[in-house]
Amino acid sequence: MKARRRPVKLHAKRLPALAARTLVLGVDGGGSKTRAVVADGAGEVLGEGLAGPSNPLRVGVGEAVGAIRDAADKACAEAGVRRVEIVAAEVGLAGVKRADIRERMRAAVAELGFKTVEVVTDADIALYGATDGKPGLVIIAGTGSICCGINARGRRACAGGWGPVVGDEGSGSWIARRALQAVARATDGRGRRTALVEAACDYFNVTAADDLSTAVYAPNMTNSRIAGFGSRVVGAAKRRDVVAREIVGEAGRELALAAAAVIRKLKMERERFQVAYVGGVFAAGALILDPLTEEVMRVAPRAFLAPPVLAPAEAAARMAGEQLQLALAG
16 A cells, blocks of 8 residues: 655745645656646645657647546545545646747646636746745756846846757757757767767667667657656766767756856846756756856856755746735735
8 A cells, every 4th residue: 555645845935825725736757757746825735647649739639638547536535535525726837938828738738627616837937936935947848948037126037948949958858858868979980989879779679779760760769758868968977988978068058058047147247146957867966967057157256056945846836826816905
C-alpha cells in the first residue's frame, strides 16, 4: 500500500486567508510532463499527480486537457478529495502565449468541473514562485526554454520561448539536437570521438549509429522524445565525456544570453536580485550553472542564482487561492 504523503506547507507570505477546507489546484504543464497539486486554504499541499505532456502546440488541445485531467485526478486521489470539490484552478502551460490558444485551453479545462479556472503561461507561474514576488528572473529549461523577469517597478520582460525549430537554446531538446549532430560528425569522421554515439544508439534503440537517421526522422518521433535524450547527454557530461561537457556548458551560456537580454530590457544591471532556475536541464548541476552564473555576472554583478522559493505547480496553487480571494472580495 502506498504510504500517505505528509502535507507540505506552502511558503505563504502572501497566501490568501481562505477557509481551511477550501481546495485549490495548481498545474504546471510542459512539453514532457504535467504536474498538479491540490492545496487547502491553510496552504498545505495535500496531494500531487503526474501525467504526460500538456503543451497544446505540441500535442493538441484534446490531449493537453487529458493530461491535465489525469494529473489533477491523481492529485485529488492522493489528497482524498474529488475533482468537483476544487473551488479554483490555476493552470500554467507551455504553448499558450497567444491569447486565442489560452482561451481555448481555459474553456476546455473548465469542462473538467472546476468552479473557476485561469490559464496562464508556464513562465507566469514559474516567475511568481521563483522569487516570492520580489524583483528577479526565472530561467525555465526543460523540453523548451525561456527566461522571464520582473523589476521593482512591476515591468515584465521575456526572452526565448521560440520553440524547437527557431529557438529553445539551452533546453533539453536543444542539447539533444546538438548531441545528435556531434554523433553524426563522430560517425562520419568529421568530429571527435564521443561516448554520445553509444548513448544515442541505446536511447533510440538502434544497433548502429548509421541507423539513427531512420529513428529520429520516423513519423512518430516527437520533440518530447528527442528532448529526453538530453538527460543522456548530461549523464555523459558527468562522466567527463569532453564533447558532452562542451554541449552542456554551451547550453548554460545560451541560457545566460536570454537572462542578459531580460536584465537589459528591465534595466536591472546595477541591482541585486535573484535569478531562479526551473526545469530538468538543471539536473546537470555545476556543469550548466557555473557557465550560466559567470555570464550573468558579467551583465549584473550583484545578481545571484538560487532555486525558486516555490516550485511552479505550488506557485500556481497559491495564485489560484489569490484569484479566489479577489473574486470573493469583489
